[in-house]
Amino acid sequence: xxxxxxxxxxxxxxxxxxxxxxxxxxxxxxxxxxxxxxxxxxxxxxxxxxxxxxxxxxxxxxxxxxxxxxxxxxxxxxxxxxxxxxxxxxxxxxxxxxxxxxxxxxxxxxxxxxxxxxxxxxxxxxxxxxxxxxxxxxxxxxxxxxxxxxxxxxxxxxxxxxxxxxxxxxxxxxxxxxxxxxxxxxxxxxxxxxxxxxxxxxxxxxxxxxxxxxxxxxxxxxxxxxxxxxxxxxxxxxxxxxxxxxxxxxxxxxxxxxxxxxxxxxxxxxxxxxxxxxxxxxxxxxxxxxxxxxxxxxxxxxxxxxxx
Ligand code: ZN
Numbered sequence: 543x544x545x546x547x548x549x550x551x552x553x554x555x556x557x558x559x560x561x562x563x564x565x566x567x568x569x570x571x572x573x574x575x576x577x578x579x580x581x582x583x584x585x586x587x588x589x590x591x592x593x594x595x596x597x598x599x600x601x602x603x604x605x606x607x608x609x610x611x612x613x614x615x616x617x618x619x620x621x622x623x624x625x626x627x628x629x630x631x632x633x634x635x636x637x638x639x640x641x642x643x644x645x646x647x648x649x650x651x652x653x654x655x656x657x658x659x660x661x662x663x664x665x666x667x668x669x670x671x672x673x674x675x676x677x678x679x680x681x682x683x684x685x686x687x688x689x690x691x692x693x694x695x696x697x698x699x700x701x702x703x704x705x706x707x708x709x710x711x712x713x714x715x716x717x718x719x720x721x722x723x724x725x726x727x728x729x730x731x732x733x734x735x736x737x738x739x740x741x742x743x744x745x746x747x748x749x750x751x752x753x754x755x756x757x758x759x760x761x762x763x764x765x766x767x768x769x770x771x772x773x774x775x776x777x778x779x780x781x782x783x784x785x786x787x788x789x790x791x792x793x794x795x796x797x798x799x800x801x802x803x804x805x806x807x808x809x810x811x812x813x814x815x816x817x818x819x820x821x822x823x824x825x826x827x828x829x830x831x832x833x834x835x836x837x838x839x840x841x842x843x844x845x846x847x848x849x850x
Pocket of ligand 1: 704705706785787828829830
């Protein structure tokens with residue numbers, strides 16, 4: 543496979559309070575892991591600034607201005623229970639979005655088969671009108687809409703293996719059968735949504751996993767529910783909300799996945815992308831809060847994207 547890695551040069555400019563799990567060191571750890579010789583074959587690109595007005599594609603029309611108004615002149619301001627914004631946070635959101643859209647361009651124009659974007663802050667908890675769960679703009683949702691608007695993709699699938707349910711992504715697409723959203727997540731856990739009976743227009747699949755259930759339960763959930771539904775949806779493009787907080791080292795959750803589970807899951811998604819959408823996958827980093835667990839998960843995810 544030709545795999546593109548998109549890096550985010552200004553990732554450290556989004557500041558969170560000391561001790562906050564969503565911190566700049568996360569991206570440093572990912573960048574270091576992907577600097578290994580095993581990744582010499584990756585195409586590499588720095589994320590350009592994306593047009594933040596595109597947030598209007600998925601968020602309330604006042605949302606972006608509310609975020610702009612919330613920015614403090616200096617320091618950090620709290621915008622939700624555990625979500626913070628600093629003076630240059632929206633510049634970082636802009637390169638996260640620009641990175642995702644550059645990856646989308648590369649994959650949809652055939653320059654790369656698939657792509658991974660090492661970006662922060664995460665986005666999948668950001669709802670239509672509410673920042674939440676460390677997330678300001680729902681980057682993957684904007685990417686899905688851009689794939690439809692710019693490239694005429696009819697059917698876009700989003701698979702979210704972050705340990706938390708992507709309530710924001712579900713909120714945005716629950717009434718739109720042209721976008722499929724499937725999530726595996728620990729339940730009960732923040733944000734509390736993602737019950738299997740939440741099915742949208744039949745385009746939403748939620749696989750709730752109990753704490754300590756491990757890789758076997760994950761494989762069963764994907765084999766029995768998520769993968770057949772994804773295959774049946776037959777997307778033109780597969781987007782991945784790639785969170786690595788289901789890793790056994792992660793401090794925020796207890797799903798107990800090991801590195802090899804991320805490789806297995808990535809391989810299964812690639813199999814379907816190979817059959818249904820000419821391998822086209824764009825994967826965006828979401829959560830993952832233990833630096834070693836994050837680096838291990840990303841290493842296995844990107845190795846699989848690259849080598850199949
Ligand atoms: Zn998460």
